[in-house]
Amino acid sequence: MNKQKTWHVAVLPGDGIGPEVIAQATRAIDALVAADPALAIEYETFEWPSHAWHEKHGESAPADYLQRLEKFDAILLGALGDPGPADDPNRYLLSDAVSLSPLLEIRKGFDQWCCERPCRPMKGAPQYLADERANDIDMLVIRENSEGEYVNQGGRMAVGTKNEIATQVALFTHRATDRIIRHAFEQARVRAAERKAEGRERSFGRDGKTSQVCVITKRNAQRFWGDMWTDMFAEIAKDYPDVATHHELVDAACMKFVSHPWMFDVVVASNLFGDILTDLAAVLNGGMGVSPSSNVNPSDRSRPPMFEPTHGSAPDIAGKNMAGPTAMLLTTAMMLDWMGVEDEAAARAGNRLRDVVAADLADHGRERRATDETGDAIVAAL
Amino acid sequence: MNKQKTWHVAVLPGDGIGPEVIAQATRAIDALVAADPALAIEYETFEWPSHAWHEKHGESAPADYLQRLEKFDAILLGALGDPGPADDPNRYLLSDAVSLSPLLEIRKGFDQWCCERPCRPMKGAPQYLADERANDIDMLVIRENSEGEYVNQGGRMAVGTKNEIATQVALFTHRATDRIIRHAFEQARVRAAERKAEGRERSFGRDGKTSQVCVITKRNAQRFWGDMWTDMFAEIAKDYPDVATHHELVDAACMKFVSHPWMFDVVVASNLFGDILTDLAAVLNGGMGVSPSSNVNPSDRSRPPMFEPTHGSAPDIAGKNMAGPTAMLLTTAMMLDWMGVEDEAAARAGNRLRDVVAADLADHGRERRATDETGDAIVAAL
Numbered sequence: 198m199n200k201q202k203t204w205h206v207a208v209l210p211g212d213g214i215g216p217e218v219i220a221q222a223t224r225a226i227d228a229l230v231a232a233d234p235a236l237a238i239e240y241e242t243f244e245w246p247s248h249a250w251h252e253k254h255g256e257s258a259p260a261d262y263l264q265r266l267e268k269f270d271a272i273l274l275g276a277l278g279d280p281g282p283a284d285d286p287n288r289y290l291l292s293d294a295v296s297l298s299p300l301l302e303i304r305k306g307f308d309q310w311c312c313e314r315p316c317r318p319m320k321g322a323p324q325y326l327a328d329e330r331a332n333d334i335d336m337l338v339i340r341e342n343s344e345g346e347y348v349n350q351g352g353r354m355a356v357g358t359k360n361e362i363a364t365q366v367a368l369f370t371h372r373a374t375d376r377i378i379r380h381a382f383e384q385a386r387v388r389a390a391e392r393k394a395e396g397r398e399r400s401f402g403r404d405g406k407t408s409q410v411c412v413i414t415k416r417n418a419q420r421f422w423g424d425m426w427t428d429m430f431a432e433i434a435k436d437y438p439d440v441a442t443h444h445e446l447v448d449a450a451c452m453k454f455v456s457h458p459w460m461f462d463v464v465v466a467s468n469l470f471g472d473i474l475t476d477l478a479a480v481l482n483g484g485m486g487v488s489p490s491s492n493v494n495p496s497d498r499s500r501p502p503m504f505e506p507t508h509g510s511a512p513d514i515a516g517k518n519m520a521g522p523t524a525m526l527l528t529t530a531m532m533l534d535w536m537g538v539e540d541e542a543a544a545r546a547g548n549r550l551r552d553v554v555a556a557d558l559a560d561h562g563r564e565r566r567a568t569d570e571t572g573d574a575i576v577a578a579l
Numbered sequence: 580m581n582k583q584k585t586w587h588v589a590v591l592p593g594d595g596i597g598p599e600v601i602a603q604a605t606r607a608i609d610a611l612v613a614a615d616p617a618l619a620i621e622y623e624t625f626e627w628p629s630h631a632w633h634e635k636h637g638e639s640a641p642a643d644y645l646q647r648l649e650k651f652d653a654i655l656l657g658a659l660g661d662p663g664p665a666d667d668p669n670r671y672l673l674s675d676a677v678s679l680s681p682l683l684e685i686r687k688g689f690d691q692w693c694c695e696r697p698c699r700p701m702k703g704a705p706q707y708l709a710d711e712r713a714n715d716i717d718m719l720v721i722r723e724n725s726e727g728e729y730v731n732q733g734g735r736m737a738v739g740t741k742n743e744i745a746t747q748v749a750l751f752t753h754r755a756t757d758r759i760i761r762h763a764f765e766q767a768r769v770r771a772a773e774r775k776a777e778g779r780e781r782s783f784g785r786d787g788k789t790s791q792v793c794v795i796t797k798r799n800a801q802r803f804w805g806d807m808w809t810d811m812f813a814e815i816a817k818d819y820p821d822v823a824t825h826h827e828l829v830d831a832a833c834m835k836f837v838s839h840p841w842m843f844d845v846v847v848a849s850n851l852f853g854d855i856l857t858d859l860a861a862v863l864n865g866g867m868g869v870s871p872s873s874n875v876n877p878s879d880r881s882r883p884p885m886f887e888p889t890h891g892s893a894p895d896i897a898g899k900n901m902a903g904p905t906a907m908l909l910t911t912a913m914m915l916d917w918m919g920v921e922d923e924a925a926a927r928a929g930n931r932l933r934d935v936v937a938a939d940l941a942d943h944g945r946e947r948r949a950t951d952e953t954g955d956a957i958v959a960a961l
């Protein structure tokens with residue numbers, strides 16, 4: 198065992214139910230640290246970015262917030278977004294500007310170019326599909342998180358007139374496409390190895406490969422980047438002859454995520470298509486309430502990654518001790534997994550937390566419990 | 580009753596299973612015409628656009644094919660696309676170029692700016708969702724069909740090198756946005772009136788309006804066109820105070836199409852988001868096999884509309900008399916509905932055909948039947 202590493206985590210509770218659910222996450226971290234002398238995690242909690250901060254200071258976070266976050270090993274985020282009073286016609290507009298832009302700025306600022314959202318339904322989670330093979334779903338959607346349809350280029354001309362025209366430009370570079378597709382192939386190998394170790398091999402394609410990467414485009418209507426992705430995917434695949442390859446158009450992929458999602462293994466998609474497909478994957482998982490997510494920079498582990506549940510801030514139930522913390526706890530487990538690459542104690546803690554959450558969900562998934570009641574149960578089990 | 584109108588239909592069987600399924604459609608049309616002296620439909624069948632034509636003539640359709648189609652009242656399309664031999668690495672690329680571009684050219688050429696795909700599961704159709712409220716799904720997805728993410732602008736720079744950059748531009752005009760959003764509100768009113776007549780009113784929003792339009796954007800990440808659509812939607816809504824309004828981000832909308840699709844009424848979306856959501860809606864309907872679709876120009880009925888099932892050409896089962904013709908027959912009913920706006924006999928025929936197909940599906944939906952066996956049953960019932 199290496200010299201013990203102390204992990205420094207920036208905890209950003211955010212808006213709405215964020216503070217409530219993240220409180221259960223920090224309790225779980227405390228319990229894990231208390232139980233294992235080899236594990237050292239320190240965290241600092243910030244009131245920003247948030248609507249509350251915006252109200253006090255006229256901005257959603259201090260001007261230097263990226264610099265302040267930079268020195269942490271990881272960022273754990275609750276939820277962002279608060280549409281404000283229901284009768285304010287601009288409520289969503291305001292909300293987007295105030296707290297969602299920091300979210301995108303953090304991703305961009307630390308070049309968190311890869312967003313991963315695993316999809317493997319857990320016992321006790323809501324099941325939306327009728328087919329029982331839905332229990333066999335086991336896929337990982339990998340989203341390009343740094344460019345593409347999210348570059349925020351374009352504009353509006355003659356705003357509000359009959360001549361108005363709006364443009365929105367999507368931009369794809371070789372650099373970002375190459376790294377995300379390669380990462381997908383690497384993850385396919387990791388998954389195949391894990392399945393082998395656990396004796397649950399899968400077989401893909403005519404020649405029975407043990408893993409698969411499916412690339413998503415809309416090449417038949419968006420030819421420029423669609424062709425670039427397709428060409429690069431074919432090139433990169435040559436370096437991974439052990440991994441089966443597949444291509445789906447985004448519309449067909451969405452359909453197949455409902456009709457037979459158990460066919461997929463690793464899915465790699467652009468920023469927008471990844472956004473759409475990870476949300477669908479979250480439903481397959483049992484919904485937002487049980488779906489964790491990570492934003493990481495696999496090529497530079499010195500840049501802080503951000504871990505956030507896929508759910509939003511759910512302002513309707515905020516402050517009522519009603520929100521389920523399961524997604525937040527699984528998100529915390531993903532953070533521990535990420536630390537676990539360098540730190541055995543963190544790896545153990547991640548597995549431990551995930552097991553405890555899974556058992557809790559299996560036993561109590563159908564009950565309505567208070568946020569801290571679930572937290573109590575988790576802490577007791579840990 | 581007006582002087583009888585003779586409708587001229589261009590029948591384009593296309594590729595793969597197209598010819599087989601469209602044969603059942605023309606049989607049904609013949610039977611409807613034979614049964615009702617007030618109904619007059621004549622059709623002409625073309626071998627193009629198709630891969631077969633491409634093989635013979637080096638192009639997927641004659642150069643003047645749009646001019647030749649222009650004089651018809653409507654176009655009935657089977658299916659397009661043939662990926663070619665499974666071992667050709669360029670199979671899909673070739674397929675796209677050969678027969679999908681005519682599809683987009685017909686939509687564009689006749690300014691078929693509105694694509695409608697109704698979603699109301701029929702008895703006997705496959706049901707993918709576990710919740711029984713899925714039987715209550717009754718929505719209409721309206722897709723902007725003329726511009727947006729499909730304008731085919733952009734390019735690739737430094738192709739195939741490490742410096743490659745691809746751009747893809749989406750373009751939205753006031754004109755096209757205005758007409759599609761207004762059309763959605765109009766359709767919401769039509770649907771509310773129909774529901775009232777049938778005694779199955781629905782209620783939306785706090786003040787219990789009888790219909791709803793939900794607009795889809797990705798405004799929090801694609802701000803330019805997202806803001807334009809949101810602004811215009813709010814403006815246009817003022818002209819329809821009787822219709823409830825709603826907004827969903829595309830990712831959340833996809834999720835809700837799985838978790839509680841019965842909440843939606845009319846959904847209006849851009850070309851790409853409409854493509855994605857109509858494919859999801861097709862799954863909710865019971866899949867491609869039962870999902871019809873229309874491409875129409877509601878502002879100029881002199882331009883021929885095109886009716887096509889949502890399924891593709893299914894080359895694997897082509898020529899085997901195995902493909903289900905249900906989607907194609909329901910598509911034909913949509914064409915008759917469109918004629919029915921001017922022609923009572925066509926309106927009756929559309930309803931009749933839909934009823935017969937629905938009864939057939941309820942009785943035999945779970946059986947594997949030959950294509951023409953289903954056709955025989957439909958023709959016998961008509």
Ligand SMILES: CC(C)[C@H](C(=O)O)[C@@H](O)C(=O)O
Nearest residue numbers: 297300301472475799800830
């Ligand atoms: C809030 C929004 C900008 C964000 C995105 O689209 O990336 C969210 O949907 C997500 O998936 O994390």
Ligand SMILES: CC(C)[C@H](C(=O)O)[C@@H](O)C(=O)O
Nearest residue numbers: 417418448679682683854857
């Ligand atoms: C074939 C393709 C270009 C087309 C589209 O995206 O419009 C298809 O998916 C559809 O929905 O009709």
